[in-house]
Amino acid sequence: MSDARRIIRQALTIGVLSVLVAAAVHFPLVNRFVRGEFRETFFSRADYPGIRLITLQEAEDLWAAGETVFFDARGAGPYGEGHVPRARNLPEAESRQMLPADVLKLLRERALVVYCEGGDCQSSLLLAKRLHDEGFKDIRVMTGGWEEWKKAGLPEDRGDDQE
Amino acid sequence: MIKNKTLLVLFRLVLGGLFVYAGVVKALDPLDFAQNIRNYDIVGQSLSFIAAVVLPWLEILAGLALAAGVWKRASALVISGLLVFFIVLTLVTIVRGLDVDCGCFGAFGREAGLGVILEDLGMLYLGLCILLAPKKRSR
Structure with a gap:
């Protein structure tokens, strides 16, 4: 049982580390996102099929x-x-x-x-x-x-x- | 349950390598990947962006850990969880009749269809073999 807990804890750590690394590597992009960019950039194929x-x-x-x-x-x-x-x-x-x-x-x-x-x-x-x-x-x-x-x-x- | 150590190491290298590769091609162009995610028409603009920034690194770190043999079961759990999610997502996409590039391997992506599901099932098998492999004895 403690084994399962350890594995889940490690898996969660991998998740948290991914968020931190992603934020660090893509800091300029994340910064632009926080400032309000990329809120209308991506389009739904259904709305813009062309x-x-x-x-x-x-x-x-x-x-x-x-x-x-x-x-x-x-x-x-x-x-x-x-x-x-x-x-x-x-x-x-x-x-x-x-x-x-x-x-x-x-x-x-x-x-x-x-x-x-x-x-x-x-x-x-x-x-x-x-x-x-x-x-x-x-x-x-x-x-x-x-x-x-x-x-x-x-x-x-x-x-x-x-x- | 597979007990052969060499085979399990091979599985780790193959699956880990594939995930590192898939993560790197996405991390190189997160905005393109965000558009890919948006195409599935499941999450909105902001979540597409956040997922596109974080998901590739989850794939890279889990893949690296798995290939290197660090936190083997935990990384196999993360990868298996992602694969289950991708399979369900692709199934839903097929049922909804959407014509969407799967976004799996960057430029080598193809339509999210049965082929992608079979590929993911193959990788899930490798992941589960590693996750459920017998624990090595301490002495």
Whole structure:
């Protein structure tokens, strides 16, 4: 009986240690969570069936095929310094005003890829949700973002937004 | 009940190694894993985040302990408990008809279906063998 107790106590210790290690290793993320971030980041597949997260490889294949419209969710500054060629700049904060209705209508039939800086950036996911609310049916989020694209040595453009 | 020591050590290394690997790939991208958890549509935003941060480390520490032979039964208990939870979760997901990536091994994840349950049952067998192995005599 005391054996069982010891095992349970040790198992609980493993649990407590996991919480402590997780909090220490992911301290920056946990800190952002405590400050109120990540409360609207993750979406339910039932609410957003048209959004999928994709890897860099998938994004590169879609880009190479040329059929997909890429959206850069970062601000105009970072976009100007470097972005995925042919990607439109659509800062998440301004996304409601940026695209005229006829462009929205034109793009509605096409698959979209959205990205932001990379790492733990949230704007691509928020933009994806907003575009989904606008009626887009096929939105892929390149989770590695610009950082991963650039690191892989893939083509890049500089300068202002282009059609 | 398996008594062969070599076999039990092999079970510990395999199961512990698998859990360490599964934990590391999730811990490398906790936000991606949080989205995976959210896809199951069982817990909300905050719990998805908390689980995504803690669960990988539970897998890593329990896996390391098991592979290293430290607190063997306790780590086997944690891992077996997690596996039972994953099996029930996958069953519920199948019954609800959700098309969800299991999130099991990061990029090597696949749809939460019968294959995942069989895989988990196989690992649960290893875990239970270790948990219920005869106690070694003190002299």
